[in-house]
Amino acid sequence: xxxxxxxxxxxxxxxxxxxxxxxxxxxxxxxxxxxxxxxxxxxxxxxxxxxxxxxxxxxxxxxxxxxxxxxxxxxxxxxxxxxxxxxxxxxxxxxxxxxxxxxxxxxxxxxxxxxxxxxxxxxxxxxxxxxxxxxxxxxxxxxxxxxxxxxxxxxxxxxxxxxxxxxxxxxxxxxxxxxxxxxxxxxxxxxxxxxxxxxxxxxxxxxxxxxxxxxxxxxxxxxxxxxxxxxxxxxxxxxxxxxxxxxxxxxxxxxxxxxxxxxxxxxxxxxxxxxxxxxxxxxxxxxxxxxxxxxxxxxxxxxxxxxxxxxxxxxxxxxxxxxxxxxxxxxxxxxxxxxxxxxxxxxxxxxxxxxxxxxxxxxxxxxxxxxxxxxxxxxxxxxxxxxxxxxxxxxxxxxxxxxxxxxxxxxxxxxxxxxxxxxxxxxxxxxxxxxxxxxxxxxxxxxxx
Amino acid sequence: xxxxxxxxxxxxxxxxxxxxxxxxxxxxxxxxxxxxxxxxxxxxxxxxxxxxxxxxxxxxxxxxxxxxxxxxxxxxxxxxxxxxxxxxxxxxxxxxxxxxxxxxxxxxxxxxxxxxxxxxxxxxxxxxxxxxxxxxxxxxxxxxxxxxxxxxxxxxxxxxxxxxxxxxxxxxxxxxxxxxxxxxxxxxxxxxxxxxxxxxxxxxxxxxxxxxxxxxxxxxxxxxxxxxxxxxxxxxxxxxxxxxxxxxxxxxxxxxxxxxxxxxxxxxxxxxxxxxxxxxxxxxxxxxxxxxxxxxxxxxxxxxxxxxxxxxxxxxxxxxxxxxxxxxxxxxxxxxxxxxxxxxxxxxxxxxxxxxxxxxxxxxxxxxxxxxxxxxxxxxxxxxxxxxxxxxxxxxxxxxxxxxxxxxxxxxxxxxxxxxxxxxxxxxxxxxxxxxxxxxxxxxxxxxx
Numbered sequence: 001x002x003x004x005x006x007x008x009x010x011x012x013x014x015x016x017x018x019x020x021x022x023x024x025x026x027x028x029x030x031x032x033x034x035x036x037x038x039x040x041x042x043x044x045x046x047x048x049x050x051x052x053x054x055x056x057x058x059x060x061x062x063x064x065x066x067x068x069x070x071x072x073x074x075x076x077x078x079x080x081x082x083x084x085x086x087x088x089x090x091x092x093x094x095x096x097x098x099x100x101x102x103x104x105x106x107x108x109x110x111x112x113x114x115x116x117x118x119x120x121x122x123x124x125x126x127x128x129x130x131x132x133x134x135x136x137x138x139x140x141x142x143x144x145x146x147x148x149x150x151x152x153x154x155x156x157x158x159x160x161x162x163x164x165x166x167x168x169x170x171x172x173x174x175x176x177x178x179x180x181x182x183x184x185x186x187x188x189x190x191x192x193x194x195x196x197x198x199x200x201x202x203x204x205x206x207x208x209x210x211x212x213x214x215x216x217x218x219x220x221x222x223x224x225x226x227x228x229x230x231x232x233x234x235x236x237x238x239x240x241x242x243x244x245x246x247x248x249x250x251x252x253x254x255x256x257x258x259x260x261x262x263x264x265x266x267x268x269x270x271x272x273x274x275x276x277x278x279x280x281x282x283x284x285x286x287x288x289x290x291x292x293x294x295x296x297x298x299x300x301x302x303x304x305x306x307x308x309x310x311x312x313x314x315x316x317x318x319x320x321x322x323x324x325x326x327x328x329x330x331x332x333x334x335x336x337x338x339x340x341x342x343x344x345x346x347x348x349x350x351x352x353x354x355x356x357x358x359x360x361x362x363x364x365x366x367x368x369x370x371x372x373x374x375x376x377x378x379x380x381x382x383x384x385x386x387x388x389x390x391x392x393x394x395x396x397x398x399x400x401x402x403x404x405x406x407x408x409x410x411x412x413x414x415x416x417x418x419x420x421x422x423x424x425x426x427x428x429x430x431x432x433x434x435x436x437x438x439x440x441x442x443x444x445x446x447x448x449x
Numbered sequence: 450x451x452x453x454x455x456x457x458x459x460x461x462x463x464x465x466x467x468x469x470x471x472x473x474x475x476x477x478x479x480x481x482x483x484x485x486x487x488x489x490x491x492x493x494x495x496x497x498x499x500x501x502x503x504x505x506x507x508x509x510x511x512x513x514x515x516x517x518x519x520x521x522x523x524x525x526x527x528x529x530x531x532x533x534x535x536x537x538x539x540x541x542x543x544x545x546x547x548x549x550x551x552x553x554x555x556x557x558x559x560x561x562x563x564x565x566x567x568x569x570x571x572x573x574x575x576x577x578x579x580x581x582x583x584x585x586x587x588x589x590x591x592x593x594x595x596x597x598x599x600x601x602x603x604x605x606x607x608x609x610x611x612x613x614x615x616x617x618x619x620x621x622x623x624x625x626x627x628x629x630x631x632x633x634x635x636x637x638x639x640x641x642x643x644x645x646x647x648x649x650x651x652x653x654x655x656x657x658x659x660x661x662x663x664x665x666x667x668x669x670x671x672x673x674x675x676x677x678x679x680x681x682x683x684x685x686x687x688x689x690x691x692x693x694x695x696x697x698x699x700x701x702x703x704x705x706x707x708x709x710x711x712x713x714x715x716x717x718x719x720x721x722x723x724x725x726x727x728x729x730x731x732x733x734x735x736x737x738x739x740x741x742x743x744x745x746x747x748x749x750x751x752x753x754x755x756x757x758x759x760x761x762x763x764x765x766x767x768x769x770x771x772x773x774x775x776x777x778x779x780x781x782x783x784x785x786x787x788x789x790x791x792x793x794x795x796x797x798x799x800x801x802x803x804x805x806x807x808x809x810x811x812x813x814x815x816x817x818x819x820x821x822x823x824x825x826x827x828x829x830x831x832x833x834x835x836x837x838x839x840x841x842x843x844x845x846x847x848x849x850x851x852x853x854x855x856x857x858x859x860x861x862x863x864x865x866x867x868x869x870x871x872x873x874x875x876x877x878x879x880x881x882x883x884x885x886x887x888x889x890x891x892x893x894x895x896x897x898x
Contacts, residue, residue: 088841089848093783093797127838233791292784293852295793322852323839328777332784334542335741339785342682344744348542389576390772390856392537392884393891399538403742403771407839408857435841442842 015059016041016048017417020383023066024397025050027373028073029358031350031398040071042379045417049375062419068387069411070397073372074134074380075326076360079226079264079285079314082138082146083112083120085127086441088318096232096294104319108141111445112169117142118149119437124324125153126429131325131407134380134415137262137285137314137364139199139226141170144184147194154420154428156380158262158364159188160199160226163214165207174210178217185221193416197224197262202231203247204238208254215256224262224283224365227251230273231265232296248273257282262363264314265290266304267297274300278307283363286355288332290316298340301333301355302347312363313356325407330356334402349402383412464508465490465497466866469832472515473846474499476822477522478807480799480847489520491828494866498824511868517836518860519846522821523583523829524775525809527761528675528713528734531587531595532561532569534576535890537767545681545743553768557590560894561618566591567598568886573773574602575878580774580856583829583864586711586734586763586813588648588675590619593633596643603869603877605829607711607813608637609648609675612663614656623659627666634670642865646711648675652696653687657703664705673711673732673814676700679722680714681745697722706731711812713763714739715753716746723749727756732812735804737781739765747789750782750804751796761812762805774856779805783851798851832861 025035027050039055041048091103117140128136135156138146143161150157161184162168163177171177181198188196200206200214218225230236230247239247251257257280264285286301304311313333315324330352337347361371369378384405386394394400413421420428474484476499488504490497540552566589577585584605587595592610599606610633611617612626620626630647637645649655649663667674679685679696688696700706706729713734735750753760762782764773779801786796810820818827833854835843843849862870869877
């Protein structure tokens with residue numbers, strides 16, 4: 001029996017909480033460590049051991065049959081705006097400015113409330129769990145309600161409270177946003193699964209002083225600072241015009257570039273900017289579907305990865321995607337860069353899969369806990385059914401996951417050692433109630449358009 | 450009651466074979482004709498009537514409850530190599546030349562047989578039906594076996610027998626390929642659902658004489674001629690070097706550009722070439738995922754559509770995609786052109802949905818029969834479940850289908866008035882047996898790599 005794959009060498013197992021057997025395993029990050037038939041044991045919130053062949057004889061509180069299935073680390077959605085599920089498909093195929101200013105901002109001003117955020121996040125969690133995502137990094141308003149919903153779902157993640165220079169749905173002024181952030185961090189800093197963070201929207205919607213204040217707050221409380229960075233050409237132009245610097249340079253000047261910063265999008269970067277982001281250990285999130293749908297551009301992800309930058313994969317919000325399926329996002333990530341560079345060898349499937357697992361864990365600052373299946377790591381595990389026409393035959397499990405699978409192939413989800421979905425049934429969330437609320441929000445919003 | 454939507458106005462229905470009621474309907478091609486709650490009646494192979502509200506009182510042999518579902522035309526996969534499902538994920542992320550010459554061609558030479566084509570096509574049909582595709586245009590070798598498998602599945606389509614200048618898996622010489630084509634057309638020209646066609650691989654693998662012979666054959670028998678055209682830059686260079694003309698010009702010179710020609714890919718086209726394709730009424734198939742994965746380039750689809758060219762959507766084979774899900778293909782098609790042109794308004798969702806339905810029907814020469822839900826048209830109908838977290842709320846059904854849904858949302862499939870999949874169970878195919886054969890082929894091919 002092979003117990004040496006994890007960090008903790010276990011020679012004997014007497015008991016465990018969950019035992020999955022007769023299953024294929026892709027522990028990652030090394031895709032060559034594929035186990036065609038093996039087992040995985042979970043004790044409390046952690047992976048106890050995993051190995052080849054038949055499991056050791058042991059007392060297991062719950063046994064799961066993995067025949068015809070594959071076990072792998074849960075995927076990590078490193079950037080989204082969860083409550084925007086309630087705006088899914090509200091406005092598409094529009095010029096960016098009109099999309100944002102005539103549709104999304106007005107809809108947010110009119111509809112976003114604590115209740116909206118709570119139900120929207122529940123819907124997002126239901127969708128994420130169903131499609132094999134076990135951890136995420138969210139940024140929005142009324143983030144305490146997002147955290148509340150996420151905790152209810154049993155998911156892991158960062159939930160970042162948003163702030164802008166102008167009145168937001170939850171705060172009439174930046175000063176009140178700051179106070180809200182302080183309260184939020186105080187209330188959630190002890191939370192085990194959902195960690196608080198700050199979401200400073202962009203360099204063009206947050207003043208230099210506000211950005212510096214966010215930086216200080218993040219440093220003082222030891223929480224990450226999330227922002228959108230260099231997403232579109234118009235952002236570069238606007239920031240150049242306003243501050244005489246490009247966005248990256250502007251943030252460097254304000255002292256924001258550090259390992260505490262999670263920079264989302266990073267589409268329009270110069271070589272020097274990429275060097276600087278790498279030097280400052282800024283964490284980056286790639287959102288290919290959103291960048292494509294909004295026609296923002298193609299982020300230089302292969303160049304960032306070559307510089308050793310931690311890059312995660314995100315779906316962005318449902319108004320610009322319009323779903324939260326990271327399996328599909330991987331497919332887009334792998335194919336987009338190939339056609340953009342006219343080179344089929346860039347962004348091979350294992351690079352993309354690592355981005356959606358360990359890469360995302362690095363972005364969330366959780367790479368010691370999740371992102372791969374190793375004894376001693378948290379048990380964030382998903383089970384996919386392989387016995388389906390679109391997943392056979394299987395020559396290469398990594399290729400199959402990136403190019404052929406979708407989130408609909410996920411059968412079971414375990415987070416922090418707890419079963420969250422079993423045989424496609426959500427166990428922590430009342431899906432029927434969530435769908436009813438989602439439809440009701442849809443009806444209300446449609447009626448007043 | 451609204452009976453006027455179809456081409457045949459029905460004032461009273463006494464009986465029908467299948468009645469789907471309490472369902473949302475998107476009859477297409479006009480996306481504005483969305484019916485939130487309605488019904489659809491099928492008699493024999495045809496749509497008898499459809500309407501708003503409750504169905505008329507009538508005797509129905511089979512009643513289907515459509516609550517929480519959407520009825521729409523089945524999708525049409527306008528270009529694939531069905532048997533290549535058995536090579537799914539065999540070779541990825543490789544330079545095109547090495548992919549084709551070191552992996553795909555040798556694998557085809559070694560493994561492709563009548564049995565391979567039969568089982569690979571059954572697997573493809575199972576995957577297509579599951580993901581809501583009701584008609585397709587295939588091109589490969591031993592095409593009689595592909596047609597045999599497709600007929601068994603109950604699908605509709607074109608099955609084109611392949612020919613090249615050099616020995617192929619089914620014919621030691623082009624002369625024998627020609628004879629095979631003649632026999633194949635003779636055997637299948639009376640077939641109701643699967644129509645024969647000729648697949649002349651490319652202008653660089655078929656000599657001018659061979660192409661002219663294929664053209665004559667196609668004309669004589671009134672069958673379409675399928676080819677790959679201007680797929681990659683290297684093709685353009687090679688053909689220029691060999692014939693002193695670009696591929697489109699070369700085909701024009703040989704008299705091949707006509708409404709009988711189905712030209713797949715069409716990535717590298719000049720303005721003049723697009724004008725010419727439009728003038729000659731050549732039918733075009735766009736394969737965005739394959740073009741992205743192989744880094745072939747981005748086809749000028751918006752410009753072709755602007756010229757009135759009939760453009761369908763295809764997945765291409767599973768060695769370059771690697772699945773046959775047209776819902777995902779629509780998502781790629783919509784997003785790829787936006788980012789390529791840095792314009793979020795190009796390829797709106799309704800354009801893409803039309804490409805995958807009526808556009809595909811035009812390519813197959815079946816636009817009078819399928820591609821939309823109208824009384825008198827063939828009943829190629831799919832039923833999607835909308836009551837899922839990633840499909841709620843729904844502001845715009847077309848957006849939801851293109852940007853949020855996948856083939857896994859399809860619950861029922863009806864082709865030619867016959868139930869092919871009901872509540873996710875395939876009724877015409879033995880899925881278990883097909884999966885066992887697919888795995889066995891995978892094992893054999895893996896063992897000898």
